[in-house]
Amino acid sequence: MKQQIYLSGINSPYKSFSKIPNFTRISILLLFIFAGGCKKVTEEVGTKGICPIVVSTTPVSGATNVLLTTKVTATFNEEMNPLTINTTTFIIKQGTIQVAGTVTYTGMTATFTPANLLAANTVYT
Numbered sequence: 856m857k858q859q860i861y862l863s864g865i866n867s868p869y870k871s872f873s874k875i876p877n878f879t880r881i882s883i884l885l886l887f888i889f890a891g892g893c894k895k896v897t898e899e900v901g902t903k904g905i906c907p908i909v910v911s912t913t914p915v916s917g918a919t920n921v922l923l924t925t926k927v928t929a930t931f932n933e934e935m936n937p938l939t940i941n942t943t944t945f946i947i948k949q950g951t952i953q954v955a956g957t958v959t960y961t962g963m964t965a966t967f968t969p970a971n972l973l974a975a976n977t978v979y980t
Contacts, residue, residue: 927967
């Protein structure tokens with residue numbers, strides 16, 4: 856059985872490839888290497904992922920008949936840096952007015968405690 860060996864030259868079937876600049880060849884190679892290393896990350900409760908997400912809140916979004924003494928909590932899918940959970944990053948608003956209160960963080964849950972009772976028949980965000 857004969858093996859054919861092609862050298863770059865006039866009669867080579869690869870002569871068009873040999874005209875591609877080295878920079879382009881390297882770029883194409885790197886593209887395939889990096890694309891092959893990518894994969895989709897699925898977020899699950901308690902699983903570390905690419906970015907933290909809020910997996911639950913209390914009260915739940917759209918809740919009605921919430922006690923006026925309710926503390927608002929947000930639970931994350933992974934532990935957060937406690938220094939980043941504070942009254943400038945965990946905000947409760949009544950319309951456009953920020954509600955005064957304190958924020959604590961334990962485990963994977965941040966808790967907002969309003970300084971005063973929440974108002975009845977009022978929507979908060």
